[in-house]
Amino acid sequence: MKTRPERALVTGAAGFVGTRLCERLTDQGWIVAKLLRRRPTSASVIDPATTWIDGEDALSERLAAFAPHVIFNLAGFSQVAEARTNPTATFEANVAFVWRLLAAAQTLPQKSVIVQASSVVVYDPLGHGPMSEDEAVRPHGVYAASKASAEIILRSFELPTAVARLGNIYGPGDRNTARLIPHLVAQFSAGQNAFLREGGAQRSYLHVEDAVEALCALAEHAGKAGIHCETFNVAGLRPYSNRQIAEIARDVSGRPDLKINVETETASAARPISIERISKQVGWAPRIELRDGLRSLFNEGVALCA
Numbered sequence: 545m546k547t548r549p550e551r552a553l554v555t556g557a558a559g560f561v562g563t564r565l566c567e568r569l570t571d572q573g574w575i576v577a578k579l580l581r582r583r584p585t586s587a588s589v590i591d592p593a594t595t596w597i598d599g600e601d602a603l604s605e606r607l608a609a610f611a612p613h614v615i616f617n618l619a620g621f622s623q624v625a626e627a628r629t630n631p632t633a634t635f636e637a638n639v640a641f642v643w644r645l646l647a648a649a650q651t652l653p654q655k656s657v658i659v660q661a662s663s664v665v666v667y668d669p670l671g672h673g674p675m676s677e678d679e680a681v682r683p684h685g686v687y688a689a690s691k692a693s694a695e696i697i698l699r700s701f702e703l704p705t706a707v708a709r710l711g712n713i714y715g716p717g718d719r720n721t722a723r724l725i726p727h728l729v730a731q732f733s734a735g736q737n738a739f740l741r742e743g744g745a746q747r748s749y750l751h752v753e754d755a756v757e758a759l760c761a762l763a764e765h766a767g768k769a770g771i772h773c774e775t776f777n778v779a780g781l782r783p784y785s786n787r788q789i790a791e792i793a794r795d796v797s798g799r800p801d802l803k804i805n806v807e808t809e810t811a812s813a814a815r816p817i818s819i820e821r822i823s824k825q826v827g828w829a830p831r832i833e834l835r836d837g838l839r840s841l842f843n844e845g846v847a848l849c850a
């Protein structure tokens with residue numbers, strides 16, 4: 545722990561990764577302010593000094609009063625399908641909000657470090673070889689375009705910034721069964737078969753604890769003198785097909801009798817995500833192996849279907 549606690553603003557603080565990040569920062573002695581899209585239903589969780597609701601207060605004034613050392617921007621739509629059906633709201637949350645946040649941050653006398661949650665979806669899914677940060681971005685679809693647009697904005701402001709291009713994050717606390725792993729855990733825990741829309745699609749999964757470690761390491765890295773805007777892939781070591789993920793999840797669930805129903809099985813090219821840059825420059829690497837991470841979801845009795 546640092547001798548003098550630092551101040552962090554976390555946007556998207558009520559989300560899956562945001563919640564874990566806030567816990568981790570608080571545990572490490574940081575003073576954390578949370579920016580939420582909407583007021584939580586339980587009024588008791590609101591601490592007006594450190595919980596801000598987007599749209600209720602002038603952002604610049606709040607920022608000036610709190611003077612965060614680091615702003616972790618995790619706000620916005622994080623689901624591909626949801627973004628596709630809500631393009632205007634996605635633009636507002638994933639693109640316009642970034643502009644407003646940076647415009648406010650730019651006015652601070654002491655520049656905050658910005659850590660932005662972007663996504664590996666900015667890469668061309670049909671490209672070849674490992675996805676590396678040197679590759680030109682080629683977003684397909686509304687969600688990917690919103691993430692790529694935010695990156696352009698971040699590069700255009702003169703603030704110390706680290707962009708984390710996150711792979712698929714999983715772990716305790718993700719109760720959104722519209723994502724593959726929560727769907728599998730909910731189904732197998734309830735003794736039900738699983739359904740895959742596409743068996744062959746490949747993704748590099750990363751445990752939320754590893755993701756949070758990476759975000760904190762990037763904050764420290766971006767705080768070093770002379771850094772403007774740098775981009776880093778943050779993902780698991782190798783891609784797995786949806787079918788492989790489902791088979792591992794079924795294996796560790798202890799229910800080998802359950803079925804994995806697959807709608808289509810197009811073989812898709814595996815695009816591993818290179819994490820060489822963050823390993824070499826920041827010294828981060830994932831620690832939790834996928835099978836262990838999935839097993840702990842079942843062992844901890846995470847009732848995702850509750």
Ligand SMILES: Cc1cn([C@H]2C[C@H](O)[C@@H](COP(=O)(O)OP(=O)(O)O[C@H]3O[C@H](C)C(=O)[C@H](O)[C@H]3O)O2)c(=O)[nH]c1=O
Nearest residue numbers: 622623624663711712722723724727739740741742745
């Ligand atoms: C829920 C569900 C999903 N799937 C398939 C659809 C995809 O081929 C794959 C993964 O889907 P999921 O929605 O879990 O994740 P992505 O669409 O890759 O998006 C996620 O990872 C990226 C990097 C982000 O940036 C997004 O923020 C994040 O939500 O499983 C099924 O086949 N059946 C199901 O019931």
